[in-house]
Amino acid sequence: MNTSHPRRRALLASTLLAAGTAALPRAWAQALPTARGQGRLVVVFLRGALDGLSAFVPWSDPEYARLRPGIAIPPPDGSGQSTIRLDGSFGLHPALAMLEPLWREQVLAFVPAAGSPDGTRSHFDAQYQWETARPGQSGDAPGWLNLLAAQLGGTGGDAQPRILGVGEANPRLLAGREPVQLVAHGKAAQRAGALENPRQREALMTLYDGDDAVSQAFRRGAAERMDTARTLSADLQQEMQAASNGAAPPALLEQDARNLATLMRKDRSLRLGFLSAGGWDTHVGQGAASGQLADNLRKLGAALAQLRRDLHEPGDVVVVASEFGRTTAENGTRGTDHGHGNAMWLIGNPVAGGRWHGQWSGLARANLHEGRDLPVHHDFRAVLAQVLRPTFGLQDRQLAAVLPGASWDARLDGLLRRA
Structure with missing residues (x-):
């Protein structure tokens, strides 16, 4: 693990857009009062587009099994291979069983149909x-966490520094x-080209040949990527690697979470954390x-459980998101393709957990985006605003500087508990 330049600045391009000078969106005037303000935030970003309909299964919707005859998670039956029932609408993927106690403790919640209003895939x-x-938008802009x-x-x-990033080398968010x-x-160690080139692969495996947890996790992740590479076409491999955008595979996520939490506990000035994992672009052989x-979900769940154990102070919040969702229907290779809306997850004591929030319109074709994807009922920036205002005590002008162009979404009021 490279720990050099511990206080380096991340990824400055030659020109950055000015922030915080735009007029405030009118809807901010409806925002909740500022509260608390001494919290910490960890963002876990899943590159490649997680299938949120498998993480939070809409098990009671009759369209779900019809749309996914080969990859639907079975409805709740207590077998350990079926959906873990959360309520009458949604359940957890059985691989996320370690997160069920957080739901019962009311510190885990999700917004089932959130995302970007832009329709890019x-x-x-x-x-x-x-x-x-x-x-x-495109162009050269700073990350909102910065x-x-x-x-x-x-x-x-x-x-x-107030920001800590563990794992990924150059996240735009920072x-x-x-x-x-x-x-x-x-x-570079995660690029398939490096792992498939025998000489480079040997050098990388030498770097991680110890018995420590990081080395073991790296070797497991490398082996998984090589196994997957043997079964996928070259074009699809290239797309999936590009979708990960430099993020490590989920095999490293739990150790990254442990490292991040350790450093944030030791240095109280680090109030913002970032983790990422690639490998969520499941076009082929997604499984049920x-x-x-x-x-991958099992590894993600272990990482989130680790974060909860280590960062559980009154103001700590973890947000889990992906760039967009996946198609509601499975494709011809037992996978799912690029979609639109997706679930955003929140974990922490301030979270009004044990329930989901916002609008859900089901999986009937007439309610889907372009007849195939979950709609975006809630702008991801509106979800973030609900978190940032109380966690850091931000005023309207500050929210507008961090999340330019966003508006307050009153339908999400109550996502975080009042102080």
Whole structure:
């Protein structure tokens, strides 16, 4: 693991867009009062587009099994291979069983149909727009998490970092004027080209030949990627690798979560954390209660459970998101393709958990985006605003600087508990 340059600035391009100077959206005037303000936030970003309909299964919707005859998760029956019932509408994938106690403790919630109002199905464009909080836009812009650091009293330059990124080398979400502490294990090591080239692969495996948890996790992830590579076409491999955009496979996520939490506990100035994992672009052989996606969800669940154990103070919140969702129907290769709306997850004591929030219109074709995808009923920026206002005590002008162009969505009021 590369821990050099612990206070380096992340990814500054030559010109950054000015932030915080635009007029406030009128809808901010309806926002909830500012509260608390001393929290910490960890963002877990799943590159490649997680299938949210498998993570949070709409088991009681009759369209679900019809749309997914080969990959639907069986309805709740207590067998351990079926959906874990959360309520009369949704359940958890059985591979996420370790998160069920968080639901029962009312510290886990989700918004089932959130995302970007922009309809792109390009991983690269959608990830960039999510990380800069600028749907439909391109150009050189800072990451919204870096803009948030500036609102927490940052001064740029060589000030004490408030942001910690573990795992990924160059996340756009962290790019900007504010200093960032990065602990990266090198995105080059995750590229299939490196793992498939015998000489480079040997060198990388030598670097991770120890008995420590990081080395073991790296070797497991490398083996999984090689197994997958043998079964996929070259074009599809290239697309899936590009979708991960430098993020490590889920096999490394639990260790990354442990490292991030350790550093944030030791340094109280680090109030913003970032983790990511690739490998969610499940076009082929997605699986149902078991298989490729189930294996990845199990690793994600372990990482989230680790974060909950380590970061459980009154103001700590974890947000889990992906660039867009996947098709409601399975494709001809027992997978799912690029979609639109998706679930956003929240974990933490301030979260009004044990329930889902926002609008859900079901899977009937007439209610789907373009007749095939979940709609975006809630702009992802509106979900983030519900978190940022109380967690960091942000005023309207500060929210507008961090999430330009966003509006307050009163339908999500109550997503976080009042102080």
